[in-house]
Amino acid sequence: MAVVNANYLKLKAGYLFPEISRRVNHFLKDHPDAPLIRLGIGDVTEPLPAACREAMIKAVEEMGDRATFKGYGPEQGYSWLREKIAAHDFQARGCDIDASEIFISDGSKCDTGNILDIFGDSNKIAVTDPVYPVYVDTNVMAGHTGEANDRGEYAGLVYLPITAENNFTATLPSDPVDLVYLCFPNNPTGAVASREHLQAWVDYARTHRAILFFDAAYEAFITDPAIPHSIYEIPGARDCAIEFRSFSKNAGFTGTRCAFTVVPKGLKGYTPSGDAVDLWSLWQRRQSTKFNGVSYIVQRGAEAVYSPEGQTQVRQLVSLYLENARLIRDRLSKAGMAVYGGVNAPYVWVKTPNGMSSWDFFDTLLHTCYVVGTPGAGFGAAGEGYLRLSAFNSQANVIEAMARVVATLG
Numbered sequence: 001m002a003v004v005n006a007n008y009l010k011l012k013a014g015y016l017f018p019e020i021s022r023r024v025n026h027f028l029k030d031h032p033d034a035p036l037i038r039l040g041i042g043d044v045t046e047p048l049p050a051a052c053r054e055a056m057i058k059a060v061e062e063m064g065d066r067a068t069f070k071g072y073g074p075e076q077g078y079s080w081l082r083e084k085i086a087a088h089d090f091q092a093r094g095c096d097i098d099a100s101e102i103f104i105s106d107g108s109k110c111d112t113g114n115i116l117d118i119f120g121d122s123n124k125i126a127v128t129d130p131v132y133p134v135y136v137d138t139n140v141m142a143g144h145t146g147e148a149n150d151r152g153e154y155a156g157l158v159y160l161p162i163t164a165e166n167n168f169t170a171t172l173p174s175d176p177v178d179l180v181y182l183c184f185p186n187n188p189t190g191a192v193a194s195r196e197h198l199q200a201w202v203d204y205a206r207t208h209r210a211i212l213f214f215d216a217a218y219e220a221f222i223t224d225p226a227i228p229h230s231i232y233e234i235p236g237a238r239d240c241a242i243e244f245r246s247f248s249k250n251a252g253f254t255g256t257r258c259a260f261t262v263v264p265k266g267l268k269g270y271t272p273s274g275d276a277v278d279l280w281s282l283w284q285r286r287q288s289t290k291f292n293g294v295s296y297i298v299q300r301g302a303e304a305v306y307s308p309e310g311q312t313q314v315r316q317l318v319s320l321y322l323e324n325a326r327l328i329r330d331r332l333s334k335a336g337m338a339v340y341g342g343v344n345a346p347y348v349w350v351k352t353p354n355g356m357s358s359w360d361f362f363d364t365l366l367h368t369c370y371v372v373g374t375p376g377a378g379f380g381a382a383g384e385g386y387l388r389l390s391a392f393n394s395q396a397n398v399i400e401a402m403a404r405v406v407a408t409l410g
């Protein structure tokens with residue numbers, strides 16, 4: 001008898017995006033010609049930067065020539081890519097991160113899930129509420145939780161609410177936790193963390209010998225020079241933090257797939273009896289056993305992000321989405337809505353009007369404006385009363401969507 005991983009049966013069966021699709025499809029059946037504008041799912045819409053395309057085309061040609069063909073590459077990624085990442089993304093910001101501490105992968109989604117392989121089963125785990133659902137579901141799959149209650153909260157996890165009332169800044173847990181997921185700029189709220197807030201987390205983690213999982217997938221959207229882009233800008237973070245980065249949102253690699261994880265050398269976890277264990281070595285062992293590296297072609301595409309042309313093109317992409325976010329904020333706040341995020345992030349977190357529920361507001365936007373958002377409640381109980389609008393669309397669509405919403409609400 002083949003026994004399944006029963007932890008999977010605890011999962012709330014992929015509730016959010018399937019439910020959105022169900023409602024949208026139901027609506028489209030009755031209104032097949034409705035000019036729907038989707039500001040829901042967090043996927044980019046603009047094409048790949050020319051510098052990345054050109055580098056990948058050249059790499060394809062190299063793969064077609066026996067003299068330059070590449071087979072398996074290093075599991076950790078090619079050093080020419082890791083050197084550029086270390087120099088541009090970290091050393092240029094004063095972070096003491098070396099190329100040897102960077103692990104190239106095919107996505108931050110997998111990395112944030114896979115990282116649990118090197119940690120034990122007895123850790124106390126904290127997530128924000130609302131939260132990127134991957135952090136929670138991967139812990140459920142790994143057997144780190146009990147069952148979910150009717151608010152969708154899993155027994156055993158520590159939920160840290162982030163709402164307008166606390167300025168989207170979690171209060172540090174009063175009881176010690178061992179693993180903490182932080183995502184800044186935040187998906188879904190678009191909030192950012194100040195240096196002081198991150199310093200408080202680093203101090204907390206060092207006191208409790210905890211590890212921070214810092215997801216910086218949206219760092220390229222930071223416009224405020226006072227906001228740190230990397231956790232390693234915070235003194236002490238090398239002793240307590242693993243950082244996840246991705247080319248998905250800055251360079252439009254959601255369909256191309258390249259990301260990386262930073263594990264500082266000397267970062268320690270512990271055996272149950274309290275002996276220190278080097279986490280870099282465990283992650284290196286994990287990756288070289290279960291992963292065979294990212295395609296040479298894609299790594300050349302990612303490398304081109306750091307060329308002068310690539311940097312200019314990525315900045316243009318990010319500016320386009322940030323201008324969309326500004327338009328969303330501007331139009332909705334002029335119409336009297338409370339809006340958050342969208343300044344250092346491609347997401348605007350909208351307070352539903354008149355105390356409407358997330359799903360009722362979602363339905364109103366769908367049926368009266370033909371605009372698809374994402375109900376905040378789908379990201380956690382504390383997301384109730386909010387709706388996420390994504391800036392990933394054309395400017396024309398964003399302007400049209402906002403005109404419809406303002407005409408309805410204004």
Ligand SMILES: *Cc1c(COP(=O)(O)O)cnc(C)c1O
Pocket residue numbers: 042106107108109110132183187215217245246247248249253254258259
């Ligand atoms: C989009 C996103 C990522 C990136 O995931 P990839 O697998 O690299 O495409 C990571 N974290 C969050 C919170 C995201 O929204």
